Amino acid sequence: MCERAGLLAELKHGAGCRIDEAAEKLHRLSQDIWSCPELAYDERKAHDRLVAFFSQEEEGWKVDSHFKLDTAFRATWGPGGGGEGDVVSVAFLCEYDALPGIGHACGHNLIAEVGAAAALGFKAAVEKSSKLPVRVTVLGTPAEEDGGGKIDLIREGAFDGLDVVFMAHPLQDDAPFLPHVAEHDVTVKYHGKASHASAYPWEGVNALDAAVLCYNNLSVLRQQIKPDWRIHGIIKHGGVKPNIIPAYTELEYYLRTPSRAELPVIKAKAEMCFRSAAMATGCEVEVEYARNAFDNILRNRTLEDLYEENGKALGMEFTTDEEVLTNASGSTDFGNVSFVVPGIHSYFYIGSKALSHTEEYTVAAGDQKAQFYTLRTAKALAMTALDVLLCPDLLQRVKDEFTEAKLKEDRLLKDGPTDNTKNA
């Protein structure tokens, strides 16, 4: 039980009121982002809109536009207000990139809104109590769907000095945590030799054959990997005309494992598939891994429990469906953040059972119905941040759990998981 339970309850109430008060402009914010979907690293309008929100529509924030990345931003309030004790540095994260062709099918417009709303609520609550030593940061993190803006920002030091970070992602259910797997993108290029496909095919080296063999090799490999590992991809370039033997082809694959320590194993297996296809066809092969690999999310059960308790108090019904709770739901660059700062990446229902990355989900993410759930989630995040701020032993528990979980993962990385390809 927190010593300052009375004050805590009052501040939580205050945070909720502030979020309700700002409901209309928060809705406008997410609508503006939703109606103009922009791809990773190109979220210029979303960046400008969020910067305007914190510098013009809201008071008291110091805003850094183009913060370390062209489409990232930072808004800060604090630090400390002259309170007693060490300043606690709390951050809320906003994402705002969309998907090619289908707009905001992952609902990142709502992630921007929920992050902004939670920050507004939290700031309003702590502002009332001038003694609280706190610094509030809102970080606008581009390029989650492609590239991994948070990983660039970590490298640039944007997460240095933060004590705890909060974000929430829309989905089909409310959940304090869903497993997110480690992931690395790889591009495979085959270089062959063009020739007339009917007149003198023996003069050609067929790069499409290499791509197809590669695709099939990987499909066969899928049979021999663990059930929760994933390999999936596309052929981006498959040639230009049936009567020209393709001289160039390109595939893009995502390789995923539940832990970042297992990624090297799946990569080694995939590598044999890439290279053997080149050898069989006489093509040259280039294998290029993306600049950033995504880490799995390091859980923080202390934060999850607090979030769940606050969510329940607000009427959330958390999913108990084992399939949802245990199936890997994708990857996120928040995984890398979770290895640097303790944090929570919860999921929230938006009034629709549509599946992410579909046109139906794009519609749901722009629907007025999503607003109630988005703001409720923002309240739960702000309340959880208040728990951590007002009860110092909770913050210590959050930090201890983080250190222990990280140690465990580091040990796994150092010892390395078993790789059965080594016996081949």
Ligand SMILES: NCCCC[C@H](NC(=O)CCN)C(=O)O
């Ligand atoms: N490097 C590619 C990353 C793809 C990230 C993407 N994330 C999600 O769908 C969940 C959150 N937006 C994925 O897992 O495919």
